[in-house]
Amino acid sequence: MPHFTLPIHPPTNTNTPLPAPSQPYLLSDPPFTGQLPSSRQQNPPGTAIVIDNGSSSIRAGWSHEASPRLQFPPLMARYTDRKLARRLTFVGSEIYFDGTARGQSKSAYDTSTSSNIINNWDVVEGSLEYIFAKLGVNGQNVDRPVVMTEPLANPAYARRTMSELLFEGFGVPAVAYGVDSLFSYDFNGGRTGLVVGAGYTGTHVIPVVDRQPLLSQATRLDWGRSQCVEFLTRLLRAKYPGLLTGGKITETQIEDLVREHCYVSQSYSSEMLGMLEWSGLENRDHLVQLPYQEKEVVVKTDEELRIAEERKRESGRRLQEQAAKMRLEKLVRKEQELEYYRDLLLRVQSAPTKKAARELLDEDEFKDESQLDRRIKEMEKSVRKQRNKDVGDLEEETAEVHTYPLLEIPDEDLDEEGLKSKRGQRLLKANHDARARAKAEKAAEASRLASVQREDDLYRERDFEGWVEERRSARQTTIQKIKDRDRFKADLGNRKSQASQMRMKALASLASDNPLGRKRRRGQDKEDDGFGADDGDWAVYRDIQRGNDEDGEGDEEEEDLPAQLKSIEAELLKHDPDFTEQSTQEAMRDWTKSLYHAFAHGPYAFDGESAREGAQMHLNVERIRVPEVLFQPSIAGVDQAGIVELIETLIGNRMAGHPAQSLLAKDVFVTGGYALFKGFEARLEAELRGVLPVEAGVRVRKARDPTLDAWRGAAQWAGQGDGGGFVTRGEWMEKGGEYLKEHNLGNVFA
Amino acid sequence: DLSRLVLEKNQKAAQTGPSVTYTSIAAAPSTRPKKRYCDITGLPAPYRDSKTGLYYHNKEVYAVIRGLSTAQIQEYLALRGAATVLK
Numbered sequence: 001m002p003h004f005t006l007p008i009h010p011p012t013n014t015n016t017p018l019p020a021p022s023q024p025y026l027l028s029d030p031p032f033t034g035q036l037p038s039s040r041q042q043n044p045p046g047t048a049i050v051i052d053n054g055s056s057s058i059r060a061g062w063s064h065e066a067s068p069r070l071q072f073p074p075l076m077a078r079y080t081d082r083k084l085a086r087r088l089t090f091v092g093s094e095i096y097f098d099g100t101a102r103g104q105s106k107s108a109y110d111t112s113t114s115s116n117i118i119n120n121w122d123v124v125e126g127s128l129e130y131i132f133a134k135l136g137v138n139g140q141n142v143d144r145p146v147v148m149t150e151p152l153a154n155p156a157y158a159r160r161t162m163s164e165l166l167f168e169g170f171g172v173p174a175v176a177y178g179v180d181s182l183f184s185y186d187f188n189g190g191r192t193g194l195v196v197g198a199g200y201t202g203t204h205v206i207p208v209v210d211r212q213p214l215l216s217q218a219t220r221l222d223w224g225r226s227q228c229v230e231f232l233t234r235l236l237r238a239k240y241p242g243l244l245t246g247g248k249i250t251e252t253q254i255e256d257l258v259r260e261h262c263y264v265s266q267s268y269s270s271e272m273l274g275m276l277e278w279s280g281l282e283n284r285d286h287l288v289q290l291p292y293q294e295k296e297v298v299v300k301t302d303e304e305l306r307i308a309e310e311r312k313r314e315s316g317r318r319l320q321e322q323a324a325k326m327r328l329e330k331l332v333r334k335e336q337e338l339e340y341y342r343d344l345l346l347r348v349q350s351a352p353t354k355k356a357a358r359e360l361l362d363e364d365e366f367k368d369e370s371q372l373d374r375r376i377k378e379m380e381k382s383v384r385k386q387r388n389k390d391v392g393d394l395e396e397e398t399a400e401v402h403t404y405p406l407l408e409i410p411d412e413d414l415d416e417e418g419l420k421s422k423r424g425q426r427l428l429k430a431n432h433d434a435r436a437r438a439k440a441e442k443a444a445e446a447s448r449l450a451s452v453q454r455e456d457d458l459y460r461e462r463d464f465e466g467w468v469e470e471r472r473s474a475r476q477t478t479i480q481k482i483k484d485r486d487r488f489k490a491d492l493g494n495r496k497s498q499a500s501q502m503r504m505k506a507l508a509s510l511a512s513d514n515p516l517g518r519k520r521r522r523g524q525d526k527e528d529d530g531f532g533a534d535d536g537d538w539a540v541y542r543d544i545q546r547g548n549d550e551d552g553e554g555d556e557e558e559e560d561l562p563a564q565l566k567s568i569e570a571e572l573l574k575h576d577p578d579f580t581e582q583s584t585q586e587a588m589r590d591w592t593k594s595l596y597h598a599f600a601h602g603p604y605a606f607d608g609e610s611a612r613e614g615a616q617m618h619l620n621v622e623r624i625r626v627p628e629v630l631f632q633p634s635i636a637g638v639d640q641a642g643i644v645e646l647i648e649t650l651i652g653n654r655m656a657g658h659p660a661q662s663l664l665a666k667d668v669f670v671t672g673g674y675a676l677f678k679g680f681e682a683r684l685e686a687e688l689r690g691v692l693p694v695e696a697g698v699r700v701r702k703a704r705d706p707t708l709d710a711w712r713g714a715a716q717w718a719g720q721g722d723g724g725g726f727v728t729r730g731e732w733m734e735k736g737g738e739y740l741k742e743h744n745l746g747n748v749f750a
Numbered sequence: 751d752l753s754r755l756v757l758e759k760n761q762k763a764a765q766t767g768p769s770v771t772y773t774s775i776a777a778a779p780s781t782r783p784k785k786r787y788c789d790i791t792g793l794p795a796p797y798r799d800s801k802t803g804l805y806y807h808n809k810e811v812y813a814v815i816r817g818l819s820t821a822q823i824q825e826y827l828a829l830r831g832a833a834t835v836l837k
Contacts, residue, residue: 117772153772204775215770219777231829238825269785272793595810599791621792634784637831641780750770 017592018282018603024289024616025260027253032097036070039136048145048718049135051128052180052711055109055116056200056225056673058092059711060131063147063718068711070134074108076126077101091130109201114226116151116201118158125165132170145174145726147718149710152179152197152204152218154747160737167729174726176718178746181206182213183713184671184703186745192660193667194647196684198674198706200224203630205646209660215748217654219646221630223638225673228262228626229255231636235622239600243617249290257619258626261286263678265624266686268631275621276598285602285620292615331386338379345372460575468576471568478565485561506544627677631687644687651692665696671703671710717745789826790814803827 061068072092181197351357725743788807795805
């Protein structure tokens with residue numbers, strides 16, 4: 001029978017690194033896109049102004065139109081410009097027009113806590129002025145009713161302040177408030193279902209039965225795109241320390257990253273496991289290039305190099321000349337002194353009386369003639385030496401006589417002077433001998449090394465295999481020693497480890513007064529314990545030295561193991577055919593196999609020195625990790641249930657017994673900016689189908705336009721015009737600031 | 751009838767007060783077991799480092815954790831709300 005075997009391909013050992021991607025993603029600052037248009041046309045009197053007050057952006061327009069005229073973020077900058085001496089106000093995206101404006105901008109909402117309750121009423125006032133101005137309405141006395149959206153369960157004081165602002169500040173005749181996700185649901189033809197309003201600062205889940213919202217069963221999960229931005233910033237800051245500091249990257253840029261690169265994964269755990277796999281990593285990993293400054297490498301041309309060298313030589317020459325001049329001066333001065341002393345000697349010798357001679361000597365502080373004589377001799381010698389060195393006038397003095405005649409004569413025969421000179425000669429001789437010995441030793445050492453090397457070469461030629469074996473084992477032991485040393489050092493750092501405790505014991509015994517314990521050995525002195533008599537005792541100091549990694553002095557005494565390793569590897573590389581560049585210790589730490597490298601640098605090689613690569617960020621895991629928090633809030637430390645669990649408890653437990661319980665899941669409606677993440681409603685549907693019973697018949701649909709449908713719903717509701725829900729100014733003044741007319745698309749009074 | 755009065759009183763007490771406020775709407779904590787993910791890489795984490803409390807994916811990430819400074823460790827823990835906050 002024919003026997004077939006399939007060829008087995010062993011898995012390739014190394015992953016092939018890839019070249020850098022041709023087009024990295026770049027960060028861009030939000031540009032000033034120009035002013036929003038103003039309108040002067042007349043509008044039919046029945047229309048209302050519709051304002052969708054969202055935490056991400058304010059959208060405003062006329063109720064009879066299809067889309068909001070104005071869309072801008074709730075930001076404002078108001079300051080007095082020094083040069084123009086005028087008060088300037090920038091609203092919305094216009095703050096990006098000017099650097100000062102950008103620095104002075106304030107948000108209507110509290111950005112530190114990411115809440116959707118209005119915090120800064122000045123910004124709201126400025127935004128409303130802007131809206132009315134752009135819509136061509138008289139800001140002092142607006143004559144159109146206003147429909148506004150507010151957060152679900154808006155606090156009473158927020159509503160009161162807003163009403164006050166509109167009625168008193170702008171003279172609006174009537175105001176109605178509603179919830180944006182309910183408006184959107186109504187606009188998309190919803191009747192009974194579950195509204196998931198995934199907004200910028202929070203996600204609301206509201207059950208709606210027969211066009212009536214059950215607000216007592218509504219919940220809010222505090223996660224939206226603004227929390228995603230904060231989460232991604234912290235993730236990147238932890239991943240690339242030092243890259244996000246200094247305000248180099250703004251919040252809006254991170255928001256752009258979130259919008260552009262993040263998506264909702266369909267199966268989080270399995271996708272995560274495969275995220276950092278090498279194959280296909282270049283598709284999943286997005287490289288974001290931050291602006292960087294190229295390090296300047298000054299390359300001098302040959303000309304410049306030559307000129308620099310010349311200049312150096314010149315200055316050296318000049319210095320030498322100066323030094324020679326100074327030495328010459330000194331020499332001349334010394335000779336003059338010598339002359340003076342000689343003259344003095346002559347005078348002393350030819351002095352008439354001893355007393356005169358004494359006086360002359362005393363003038364220059366000489367004890368007697370012999371001292372003066374000696375001084376003169378010294379000076380002569382030094383002058384001669386110097387002359388020889390510099391000027392070369394006199395010929396070389398005869399070489400130092402290497403004889404020590406005085407050493408033979410025994411001590412008693414010499415007088416004081418002789419003894420002194422004998423001692424000097426003994427020193428000289430010892431010196432000379434020592435130097436000769438050192439030279440001889442060096443020569444011996446060199447010859448020994450040479451002979452060892454020759455032997456080694458012979459060995460290699462004779463028995464190649466054996467030599468290679470020996471070298472490899474030496475390499476292994478060196479590697480092992482390095483590892484052990486590192487581990488030992490790490491152990492010493494840990495306070496409770498064995499090594500550290502032994503060290504403590506050694507220190508304590510060294511410092512104590514009776515290291516051998518209470519009982520003293522027989523015949524041992526109290527003071528003398530014999531430490532130091534044996535040279536090996538001093539090694540204990542080396543043991544207790546910790547060898548911090550801050551000071552490198554510890555390494556000087558120990559063997560330089562890495563250098564040893566390198567030399568062995570160099571020999572192996574030269575002679576052994578099997579030992580390639582790949583097998584060296586450097587290549588063993590293969591970065592293509594490293595998970596952390598794939599995490600931080602993708603499938604591309606990383607050069608730590610390059611400024612360009614140092615300013616790169618890789619988004620691979622973060623792309624699905626950030627939006628996933630809505631489904632698993634514990635990922636970001638949010639102590640709330642995920643959206644699937646919320647819906648499950650809502651339909652299963654809280655709506656239990658309600659007649660519409662089985663109808664809610666049939667129309668799960670998703671609206672709001674978070675719905676723009678790719679794969680959001682597919683994921684929600686899959687998860688809900690997994691936890692809800694089959695009879696529930698889960699169906700998830702997205703709004704036609706998740707961001708603008710809230711405004712459109714409000715406009716449509718305003719246009720229906722039965723007047724329900726509008727609080728007029730008179731009513732407001734009469735019934736109080738918190739007066740609210742409930743309607744089916746708004747909040748209930750609390 | 752004492753029991754009936756008590757029931758009515760309880761009902762009335764339950765009815766007063768706002769039914770829907772901003773804080774009452776906030777979602778409750780989860781009752782499901784939480785899945786653990788590696789604090790450094792985000793991959794599923796079967797292990798936990800007893801010294802620092804960080805979850806990690808494999809021994810390579812563990813080597814990275816060993817080399818972190820205290821500030822970095824606290825930063826990673828703060829990402830999932832487990833950092834030590836000294837008041």
